[in-house]
Amino acid sequence: MLTVIALIFIVALVSPWIHKLFGNKSGWVLALLPFGSFLYLASWLPHITAGNVVQQSTPWVSMALFQVDLAFYLDGLSLMFGLIITGIGTFIVLYGSGYLSGDAYLSRFYCAVLLFMGSMLGVVLADNLISIFVFWELTSFTSFILIGFSHEQENSRKAALKALLVTGIGGLALLAGLVLMGFASGHWEVSALLNEGDIIRNHPHYLAILILVLAGAFTKSAQFPFSFWLPGAMAAPTPVSAYLHSATMVKAGVYLLARMNPVLGSTETWLILVGGFGLLTLLVSAWLALSFTDMKQILAYSTVMALGTMIMLIGLGTEMAMKGLAVYILSHAMYKGALFMVAGAVDHEAGTRDVLKLGGLRPLMPISFAAAALAAISMAGIPPLYGFIAKEIVYEAALEAPLWPVLVITLAVIANIAIVAASAIVVIRPFLGKKVETPKKAHEAPLTMWIGPLILAVLGVLFGVLPFLVDRSLMIPVASSVFGAPMDFYLSLWHGFNLPLVLSLLTLTGGILVYLVWDRLRESAPMKVYQSGFAMGPINGYEGLLAGLLGLAGWQTRTIQNGLMSNYLITILVTMLVAVGYTFITRSGLVWNHSFENMLLQEWALSIAILTSLGIILAFRNSRLTMVIGAGVVGFSLALIYLMHGAADLAMTQVLVETLTVILVVLVLIHVPKLIEVRSTTSRIRDAVVAVGAGVLMTLLILAVTAVPFDAFISEYYAEASYPLAHGRNIVNVILVDFRALDTMGEVVVVAIAGLAVYALIKMKRFGSPDDPETEGAAPDGTASKQGKSS
Amino acid sequence: MDTILPILAGTIFATGIYLLLRRSLILTIIGIILISNSVNLALFSLGRLSTENPPLIKAGSLEPLAPFANPLPQALILTAIVIGFGLLAFALALAYRSYRELGTVDQDELLKDAEDTSAAIVPKNDFKDGGDV
Amino acid sequence: MKSLILHTATRLMIGVLVLFSLFLFFRGHDEPGGGFIGGLVGAGAFTLYAIAFGTEATRKVLRIHPITLIAYGLLSLVVSGLIPMFMAEPFLTGKWLFIEWGAFDTKLSTPLLFDIGVYLCVVGFIVTVIFSLEEE
Amino acid sequence: MFEIIAGILLISGGFFVLVASVGILRLPDILMRMHASTKAGTLGAGLILLAVAFTYGEIGIISRAVATIIFILMTAPVAAHAIGRAAYKSGFKFWKGTVVDDLKTYYERSGTPGHEDGELPKED
Amino acid sequence: MNGLLVLPVAIPLITATLALLFRKSSQLQRWIGVLGMVALLGAVLVLFRDVHNDGIQVLQLGNWAAPFGITLVADMLAMLMLGISAIMGVIIGIYSIFDIDRERERFGYYPLLHILIMGVNGSFLTGDIFNLYVWFEVMLIASFTLLALGNSKNQLQGALKYVFINLFSSLIFLFGVALLYGMTGTLNMADLAVRLPQVENTGLVTTVAMIFLVSFGIKSAIFPLFFWLPASYHTPPVAISAIFGGLLTKVGVYALIRVFTLLFTDASVHNDYLHHILLWVGGFTMVIGVLGAASHMEFRKILSFHIVSQIGYMIMGLAFNTAMGLMGAIFYVLHNILAKSNLFLISGIAQRLLGTFELKKMGGLYKHYPFLAVLFLISAFALAGFPPLSGFWAKLSLVKAGLSLELYVITGVAILVGLLTLFSMTKIWLTAFWGTVPEEVPGHFGKLPLFGAGKLYILVIPVMIIAGMIILVGLNAQPFLELCMTAAEQLLDTSVYIEAVLGPQ
Amino acid sequence: MDFFSLAISIVYVLLSLSLLVSLVRVIIGPSLADRVVALDLIAFVVISLIATYAISSGHPVYLDVAIVLALVAFLGTIAFARFIIMRAEKLRKEGTHV
Amino acid sequence: MKIFLFHIILALIWTAVTATFSFGNLLIGLILGYLVLIVVEPAIDKNHYTRRVWKGITLILFFLKELVVSSVRVAIDVMRPGFHMKSGVVDIPLTVTSDLEITILANMISLTPGTLSLEVSEDKKELFIHAMYIDEGVEHVRENIKNGMERHIMEVTRGVQVRD
Ligand code: NA
């Protein structure tokens, strides 16, 4: 299976060249890839049907603390998803080649859609928790590229970002959930976890894991209130939306929950959270579908409704629910794929998808109509199509709901009424009725664009009429996988007169009635409120959140990153004072065992001289040269202090450096006019407090450290080794050029580079384009800069 | 002296910090000079003080006269002084050049974060002849 | 600065300063002095000259571009470090050559070469800085 | 004996240094102050350096002390000249006991910008 | 002893010296520059083999035994950092050929670049805390100069902040070194590791540790000490931005990792307290940095703020103080250098094509330069931690480390910040790449090919190489993770380091 | 205490006083030149202090520091002088001279 | 020839400061002096380096006398309350002509208390000094300098033949 996925990725990456090679026929050539994969997966079908599973594993990272395998697990569930992904994928590649024929970006489409397919296949086939996440993220990434395919339109870009962020945050939550699951159970393979459900369910982290996994699944599967990204994603070209939103990406969440059902499911929390969200989503979105006139929007919300249904079924967790889930997923993939593709074909041929601007296309696009009609009938749950079987079982499962079955079935019926109406809208409005002038002159879509929908629609009929084609071979393994135990059932079109059938009739009737009043309903005030509440609400929430975040970001940047260096410095200083001072006082404590007793007179004089000079420096802040003189006195005094403690080299260096420093500062000051200090008293006091604090801290730290017993063993070694081994009598110099010569080398490099730096700073021409008004060196006060240059 | 030196170091440090926060870059630089001096002094007193013999070996002997002043901090401070001097020269030149280009040494005026940086950074490269290559 | 007294005194002083800087440099291994200190004093000579006569004149006196001086300084640092490596000893190991020629007792060593590098870099550095700032 | 000479040299040296500093504190204008600083300072420091030579009495130390004195004698007047000339050229007020200023006449004659009566410019 | 250990320092110095001697000839300097970088890479690879096969390598410079002389120590962490530094050196060396103009070359760009690398390598290798200070200064002066080289208004503005804040931080560092010396009488880090636990006043050692946290914190731009970074890193030429953004800040992180695993350990400080603080610092750094990135619309400013944010992850890994956490932190450092540098390099190509770094004035890159877009996507999504790119493993190991320690809040923050990272990366993507071609673009936009005439390929090839490495590390993570794990394990068991430097205890 | 030790103590007192007295001139100025003169004198005081210390410590080697200071201290003074002259010229050129 | 003298002086300074009066050290001093000359040679005005050593000694003694005497006078004035002297800037017409002579003269004037060299005229014919004590008149100051300091210096710099 790794080979298949890798092959898909590789072919995806080279697809632009394949496209170049085969030109118009490239769609057919590239469709061989998903089709081949489909056949490969299908070849496992007998094996799976026989109740076996397939496991393959290649170690990716294999370390004591870190084990990630590229492990794959093929059972009924993953096989069905794999078949859907590759099967519909085949049609999508073909469809895309027609839809985007002549588009400059067609090769990029191939590349992205195949990458997406590979990722999606990876998600459903992966066994290792981490590799599930890997592929999961890859689907987020590739879908981002696909949704933003028409990137020159603003709304496309926005939709792509929305999808990426929403599914991205879910993905990250999922990662945390998966890792926690791994830690909780000690297993990193789903196949192993399937038998360890109890460990997880009884683990203290169960709730956290559950919520994190659900966050991943719900965002991906567009459960309310995260559903808002999906309709927006319809900005993508139809091949993309058809693929992503009928068969694949949005179903990743469904897949994940189905996969995790044996591990995380069958608890009350699961039932309430998963079932509840599913139910809420299916109810809300079904009716939202009716508030739009864009075929793809209608289909998008009906998709959300279908996803809600699937999630709800997983939440219910009963055998009937599992059976329903299996059938519903398959049937939905077929009819929704077909409908999306037809919607795209209509858009492609007629130039619009707005059902109000369409009508009477049937004679012009007969095949598309046929496909659409069959698919819509399936979606509406009308016999003998497969969708009918699915809906029947869903109703049955709802009736058997472990909690509040009446509520569940009522809501399910109400939602399905809207879906029936929606099915009618997407077929009757564009294809039947009066011919309407469309932006483009409509005619039948090319073969590549109708073959997929038609086959899918026909399969819907086929499976409906002859359900045994898939039930034993696929549906039972699927349901068993999700249920976590072997199941056995038959599917049939006719269930006898029972409550579900009655409810189906009720649904159908209701749906037709709603369809008839749709135009008025759509325009009615409650519907507007409903739409703005449930469709726009989450979007506004998202956008508000984003705006809030950006606002916060802007605010914090303006506040703390305000460009004033003194503010940066004061922040740093206060941080240092607080961090070091607090630690010092609380952890170490002050040390004070010092006296001034044995100080000599000249030492007092030097100290007073230093303090006086500091006073001069502070007092003459508006006379820079006086400050320089003060600093010079400090430097000379320090040299004397060094000297009086046996440091002749140091004193010499200090004297020399101090003198040269004075010269350099003076040379610079010749050119730079002075600046009268203007700061508020408040900030001066603040600065003074910080400065005094820092000074006191430094003093106390030195005193505390000098109270620690000291061992000058290194210097004693130097004293012994200096002459006999290093042939030098000046130990300081021997340290500099021998014992610690590397320091000196670094230091000389600093000096050397400083020389180069000053040279470059002063001598180098300034860069800047002549059209940059700033480059003329215009000074705020004009004169200042002239002064600088004149001297 | 081993009490007054830490106090002096702290005082010089405090003065340096206060100057560091002034608006004029020149004052900032003088602040850096003082801070640098204070840290050197701190290092000096942390190597423990001695009013004894310098760490020099007289001709004819193999070791300095004990007790001798700790030579290691001296060497370290020497290194630090020279490094500090190099950096100071750079800072001065930078302040000077900034003044020439920006017309002021007022931090608050000239240090507002720059916004569009594109034009000034990269010289116009003529691609036709391969530019600067 | 235009001053006859300063100019004449400077001509005298730079000789003294350079000589004294060499003195400080050469005895540095045994008594206070060494590459930095010597270099700083030597650079003081050119600083004085530059202040008194301007940089153009000083450039003529120095004849070598100060950046090149820095480069040679770095070169001798590197060479002094690498020499012991060719004798299979660690970088910067001191290697000594004692020459006894009766009147002279000279010691040549890699630390000396190292210190020469220090000297050249320090002189080059300060002269560069002074030249740059003075010429403006 | 040497110790006593050294002691006297030391004390007189210290005395002249102190005189120099009191001089720059007390004397009425900048040029007057420079008289105190350059001369008394040189003499004071020179005497103390001589004291070093006498204390140790070794040829090496004597030669160094003398070298230091020579260096001071070489540099101090140049510095004094430079700063005195700068002070003069940048303008300042002579004290009331000043009776003659030939340099002003010379500057006016030669058109060199030079001393104008008045306070030195405010600090920079 | 391994005499070759000095080469990562010596080779750049030699190269810089030669480049300085031949500074009149641009052509010669470029050759010297690239060859020097290649030689450095070769030397590092040889050393890498030694460290990998024989464990920690040590060189006592000047043949003075530790702790009396200066010791160079190459453990796995140092080697990994050296490796990435050498790789970046080669990359930037090539990129500079086109990116850097003659004027900058004339004024010492190449010597400066190599001295910068020398300082970086010295910091990684040194086993002496004062020597580390010296290397920091070498690095600083070179970086100061590279930042200001060109003297444009923005560069000077950025440089001023960078310079003064970093000068201050260096002085604090020096003060910290002084305090350490005052407590133990030694500067050798292995010896310090032996002696610090013997200091009775543990609280005092903890206080000194805080000083190091502040000083290195400024260098590595952690909250709330990071301001200088986003104020300056977007101003110099791109090659310099890249090496700054990629490599330079990580030296601060390296230093933090080094001192907080070797010197300030359970034995010598109140370590829970320190790691608690580190955890908070890491969290805030992530959040504040990423918010800063979210609020800007300039290509390189976004990248600069991201640097800050991502430093937070590394600090978090350090704070975890487990093998997994450290491994994650180290891996994060390495990956981040690759991805971040590459994004800077891409920004440079984009700027050359579109004439600006302002996102609002950019667009059309995806349309006209899809290959560049792919390179950007690889780097950007690697930065956001997307599998199977390098960043994924960094993120995964940190998440695993955090969750295994049951530190849910910080892990959650880390995860959320990842999303915000993604957000600001897509901001660049949506405007500069997916956005429509702006009305005013330079005449060559869309016509100038990435390869061929115009010689843009000199800029593109380095980007391709890094992108390839990002993918390679992502797909074949095992050896890299193993190396990082070895490094982490060496960090946690200080006795090996101590024994390698000081001999059997 | 013999005369020599007394002399040393006295000279320390005198030099310490000088140092502080010179600082007073730095404080009161009034002109930059006055302060520079004071700084120049302080260099002499420091030279004297070093020389005295070379005696009192018994280490004539410290004398070398005095030599260095004697050689370079005037450089600073000359730089100041240059500053004062250039500033005066600048002010004169701008006609703001008082 | 004159540079050679300078050379010897440098070598002697070397031996003085290294404090090792041996032939070897003198040789080193000469070599170093040579190096120094190579370095500073372009800076040296080649015309003014002859000197008479014994005249020099006379000069030094004269100078020391002046230094001490007038230092004492300054000291007294500094210590005495109030200032009663007259001072001013005086021009001294110069007999000495060379730069070196003028400089030595000016420096000696500066070093002797009570006088301070401020400026030399462009034509090198006048030296302007600030004199602390001109109580006895400007001419007295001029005479003192011309007959004292300047004459001594000329005896050194010009040798015997200039004496008149
Ligand atoms: Na050193």
Ligand code: NA
């Ligand atoms: Na050093």
